Amino acid sequence: MNIQFDGKRALVTGAGKGIGKAVTIRLAECGAEVVAVSRTQSDLDELQTINKNIKTVHLDVGNWESTKSAIESIGPIDLLVNNAAIMKPVNFGNMTEQDIDETYSINLKAIINITQIVANGMKERGKGGSIVNVSSIGSFKCTHYMGIYGSSKGAVDQLTRCMATEYGPHNIRVNAVNPTAIRTNMAADVFKEGSESGKMFTERTPLKRLGEVDEVAYPILFLLSDYASLISGIIMPIDGGMTNLF
Secondary structure: OOOOOOOOEEEEEOOOOHHHHHHHHHHHHOOOEEEEEEOOHHHHHHHHHHOOOEEEEEOOOOOHHHHHHHHHOOOOOOEEEEOOOOOOOOOOOOOOHHHHHHHHHHHHHHHHHHHHHHHHHHHHHOOOEEEEEEOOHHHOOOOOOOHHHHHHHHHHHHHHHHHHHHHHHHOEEEEEEEEOOEOOOOOHHHHOOOOHHHHHHHHOOOOOOOEOOHHHHHHHHHHHOHHHOOOOOOEEEEOOOHHHOO
């Protein structure tokens, strides 16, 4: 299987680090022109040195109006990866409105805002497209302090199904991937030597290990590609079998 995206334009949010960075680089390697979105300019500067197919946009997708303006100005997009997200661990009883609003603005509202603009363009051009939303196993598994984050990802899963249903007649496919703990800045504590949470995650995973960024990036490339042309509306755990367990 040789996935190629020559002649395609892709947009990746949260492209500066972790999964988003890996997806951006792999898409560019497969021939796509990639618009990388991040709120950290230094990360964008680094991406531009890695592959000439990568263009960058400095943007905080949590701001609805500035995001709308920026995305409307970048031109046609064939492939969209909604990856930007934040995780603020906080227990029930101490959650603030700001905690909730900030998480939902980036993890959910930004997906709606960006996807509407990109998908409207796909519909107008009549050539279809493919969209992948990066969710989490936190959407259907619970752990302490993750109520806001987990509920935002649960909303992403249902949003994915609804988008797939509505956009399907326009040949626009929408899917979600739901990673376990992946070696990124967001999950850094889990990968520290002696981490109790890392030990717990590993012990509960049939493959007895956690994930690396490319182990999420490559399934995303597949879902974006024509090899997945009949796949839409799925929620794909990438978790080493963890969510199969009680």
